[in-house]
Amino acid sequence: MIEINHLSKHFAQHKVVDDLSFSVRPGEVLGFLGPNGAGKSTTMKMLTGFLPPSSGSVRIFGFDIQNQTQKAQRKIGYLPEGAPCYGDMRVGSFLDFIASIRGFRGAEKKRRIRQAAAQLELFDVLGQSIETLSKGFKRRVGLAQAILHDPKVLILDEPTDGLDPNQKHQVRALIQSLSHDKIVIISTHILEEVSALCSRALIIAKGRLLADDTPEGLRARSRYHQAVTLRGAQAVDQVALEDLPGVATVEADDAKGSNLCVLAQPGISIFAAVHGLLAQRGWQVQSLHVEQGRLDEVFRSLTKGELQ
Ligand SMILES: Nc1ncnc2c1ncn2[C@@H]1O[C@H](COP(=O)(O)OP(=O)(O)OP(=O)(O)O)[C@@H](O)[C@H]1O
Known part of the structure; x- marks a missing residue:
């Protein structure tokens, strides 16, 4: 369990983290979202004990990060923003160094290094110096050092930033596979x-x-929640759609107006009414689907006016 209570940070007069309180339980994968400069990295640095808060507290499985720093940090694997590592070290030596300072020796140390290298597919680059690696491999080395001691808490600052789609997929699958008890x-x-x-x-x-919600809960706040999207709808009468009960409005999703989005009034399901009208009028569409809501729109509307 992580408990964050009234956490704040200011640099000179500038308050960058403002009274954050939340807790996180094992098994949860918590996404920390916000525009540039929102205070995400600063919060993560305070959660991991790299930066002291101006006020408030962080407890990691009962250990206060300020007063019981080492006990708390033993529970944490941390990938800082940009995955900084010692560039002139070789990957294998770097992982060996991290394993040593995490307290592993002998066969157990070797096993830990092998396991982390296998999980991040690093065997081919163990002898290569970190500064000569591609951005994606550097990040994988950063992730390997974060998971080497099998921590109960993983704090990852933009873990897939700069990775190609295959690597993104791989890192997400790894995070998912690690997440069940962490x-x-x-x-x-x-x-x-x-x-x-x-x-x-x-x-x-x-x-x-x-906002503090599940992804589904966030999508349900979208004005597109329960909207019905029609693709290839050239001959559809928009006014008739707008007049249906429960319909809030109709938007064209493209310049030609052949893709339409019929928005629902909050809490009302309009699929049956839209489908019924299409059948009654004999209008042909290529596809019809109900939207769960759009996270980007929720993100924009929540952070509107909050951008720095
Ligand atoms: N050491 C520092 N001294 C002064 N200001 C700082 C310091 N570290 C961060 N800041 C400022 O604090 C604010 C929050 O920065 P932070 O890096 O936490 O944001 P972020 O949400 O992680 O942004 P991004 O998404 O761009 O990485 C920014 O305005 C930043 O300039």
């Missing part, structure tokens, strides 16, 4: 990552908590 907190700008990975998402802007 607490995972990831910061990301990538909204699809929240849908793919997270059981819960926090949205912050200017250091303040704006």
